Amino acid sequence: MTIKPDKTKFLEHLNRATDEFIDRFFAHTITISHNDADGISCLHIIQNLLYKMHFNYDYFIYNRSVSWENFLKGIFSSRQTDKNAFIFTDVGSNLKELIPIIKNRKEIFFILDHHEVEDGIHFDELPENLFFVNPTIYGYDGLEHIAGATLTYMFAKQVNPSIIKQGWLTIIGIAGDSLKPMDKLESFNREIYEELVDEELIEDKEGLILFGSMHESIKNGLKYSILPFLNQFGGESDQKINSFLNTLHIDPKTKLVDLTESEIQLIQKKSDINSLGHYAIIPQKTGLMKFAFEHALLLNILCFKNISAAISIIQLKSITRYAKNIYSEYIQNLSANLRTLTNEIPYFETKKAIFLEVKGKIPPSNWSDTASFSAVNELFDPNKILFLGGLEKKSGTIKLSVRCSRKYLEKNKSNGINKIISNIKREFGGVGGGHKLAGGIRLSKPSYNLLKKRIDEFV
Numbered sequence: 001m002t003i004k005p006d007k008t009k010f011l012e013h014l015n016r017a018t019d020e021f022i023d024r025f026f027a028h029t030i031t032i033s034h035n036d037a038d039g040i041s042c043l044h045i046i047q048n049l050l051y052k053m054h055f056n057y058d059y060f061i062y063n064r065s066v067s068w069e070n071f072l073k074g075i076f077s078s079r080q081t082d083k084n085a086f087i088f089t090d091v092g093s094n095l096k097e098l099i100p101i102i103k104n105r106k107e108i109f110f111i112l113d114h115h116e117v118e119d120g121i122h123f124d125e126l127p128e129n130l131f132f133v134n135p136t137i138y139g140y141d142g143l144e145h146i147a148g149a150t151l152t153y154m155f156a157k158q159v160n161p162s163i164i165k166q167g168w169l170t171i172i173g174i175a176g177d178s179l180k181p182m183d184k185l186e187s188f189n190r191e192i193y194e195e196l197v198d199e200e201l202i203e204d205k206e207g208l209i210l211f212g213s214m215h216e217s218i219k220n221g222l223k224y225s226i227l228p229f230l231n232q233f234g235g236e237s238d239q240k241i242n243s244f245l246n247t248l249h250i251d252p253k254t255k256l257v258d259l260t261e262s263e264i265q266l267i268q269k270k271s272d273i274n275s276l277g278h279y280a281i282i283p284q285k286t287g288l289m290k291f292a293f294e295h296a297l298l299l300n301i302l303c304f305k306n307i308s309a310a311i312s313i314i315q316l317k318s319i320t321r322y323a324k325n326i327y328s329e330y331i332q333n334l335s336a337n338l339r340t341l342t343n344e345i346p347y348f349e350t351k352k353a354i355f356l357e358v359k360g361k362i363p364p365s366n367w368s369d370t371a372s373f374s375a376v377n378e379l380f381d382p383n384k385i386l387f388l389g390g391l392e393k394k395s396g397t398i399k400l401s402v403r404c405s406r407k408y409l410e411k412n413k414s415n416g417i418n419k420i421i422s423n424i425k426r427e428f429g430g431v432g433g434g435h436k437l438a439g440g441i442r443l444s445k446p447s448y449n450l451l452k453k454r455i456d457e458f459v
C-alpha cells in the first residue's frame with residue numbers, strides 16, 4: 001500500500017525535535033552514526049553544528065555487528081544526566097531494541113533516521129527522553145525521497161541556519177544512498193539539492209553519466225563505469241575501447257567531462273550507451289573528490305577497509321595516494337567481476353529467482369559488491385531475486401549474497417530480501433539477514449540444493 005506523504009505532519013514533528021534541541025543546553029553530546037557514506041556525511045553535519053553551538057562532543061560509528069545493548073554498554077557513562085544528549089543519525093530505527101534501553105536512561109536521545117521502522121511500534125508511547133524523527137512514518141520512502149544526510153541537514157539547518165555553508169556534505173550522502181543521476185532525485189532530496197545549487201555550494205552539470213569514473217578519461221570512463229555498467233565496454237581491453245573511440249575521431253585521453261555535445265552524441269549514436277544526465281560537483285575539492293558520486297563511493301569503500309580514513313578524508317580537499325589506490329583497485333575489480341558475470345557464469349533460473357555460482361571465478365571477498373551492482377544495473381531480469389555465491393571452504397557452507405532491484409521492490413513492497421531470508425531460514429535453517437534490497441545467508445549444501453528446487457515458494 002502506498003500512502004501519500006504527509007509533509008505538514010512530518011515537518012511539525014521535525015520542528016518539535018529541533019525546538020527541544022535548541023531549548024536545552026547540553027553539557028556533552030555524543031553522535032552515533034552509520035558506517036557508510038550517508039552516515040559519515042550525517043556525522044560531519046552534526047559535528048559542524050555542535051562546534052558552532054560550542055557544545056562538547058564526541059562520536060562513535062555503529063556498524064550493526066553487535067546488538068545495541070552491547071554497543072551502548074561500552075559508551076554509557078555511569079553518571080546519568082539530562083544535561084547529556086545522544087544523537088543517532090542514519091542508524092537507529094531498531095526501536096524494539098532501543099526503546100527499553102532509552103527508557104532506563106536519563107540522557108536525552110535524538111534519533112534522525114530514514115530506515116523503515118519495524119511493525120508494532122506505538123509512536124505516541126515513546127519514552128519522554130526520546131525524540132524520534134523518521135520521515136518513513138509519514139509516508140516517505142527512505143530510499144527514494146530522503147537520505148539520512150538530507151534529514152540531518154534539515155534538522156541542523158533549523159537549529160542553526162549557518163550550517164548551510166556545510167551543505168555540500170549533504171550531497172555526498174544523497175549520492176551515496178540514491179545511486180542516481182541528480183535529475184532523478186525526488187522529494188526532499190530534490191528540494192535540498194536545488195537549494196544547495198542555488199546557494200552555489202555545489203554545481204549541477206549535465207553530461208554523459210559513467211558513475212565510478214566521472215573524474216577519468218573517456219577511455220577509462222567506458223571501461224570502468226559501474227553505473228551504468230556498459231555491456232559493450234565494461235571491463236574490456238584498452239585496445240577494444242581505443243579502437244572504438246579512434247573510429248569516432250575522439251582522443252581516448254579526453255577527460256570525460258570535457259567531451260563536447262557532438263562527441264557525446266556521436267558516442268551514443270555508435271554504441272548502446274544511453275546515460276545522459278546530471279551530476280553534482282563539489283567546487284572546493286579537486287580530482288576524484290570533486291565528484292559527489294565518486295566521493296561517496298570512496299567513503300563507502302573506505303568504511304569497510306579503514307573507517308578512520310573514511311572519517312578523515314571527507315574533510316580533505318584532495319584524495320590521498322593511499323585512498324586513491326584503494327579506489328582504483330576496487331573499481332577495476334568490480335568492472336572485471338561484472339564482465340565475468342555477464343560473459344562466463346552459467347546461471348540457474350526459476351520463475352522467480354536466479355542463482356549465480358561464482359566460486360573460482362570471482363573472489364569471495366567481492367561477492368557482495370558484485371551482487372549489489374549487478375542488481376543496481378539490472379544485469380539480470382530485475383523482476384527476479386538474485387542469489388550469488390558458492391561454497392565457502394573454511395565453513396563448508398554455501399554463502400549467498402541475496403539482492404533484488406528497486407523495480408522488484410516497487411511491485412513487491414512487503415516482500416523484500418529480509419523477509420525472504422527469514423522465510424528461507426525458517427524452512428532450511430542457516431544464518432543470515434538483511435534489509436529490503438540486500439542481504440546474505442549461509443546454508444548447508446543439502447539445504448542449498450533444496451532451496452534451488454523450491455525457491456519460488458518463498459518469493
Ligand SMILES: [Mn+2]
Binds near residue numbers: 038114
Ligand atoms: Mn542512509
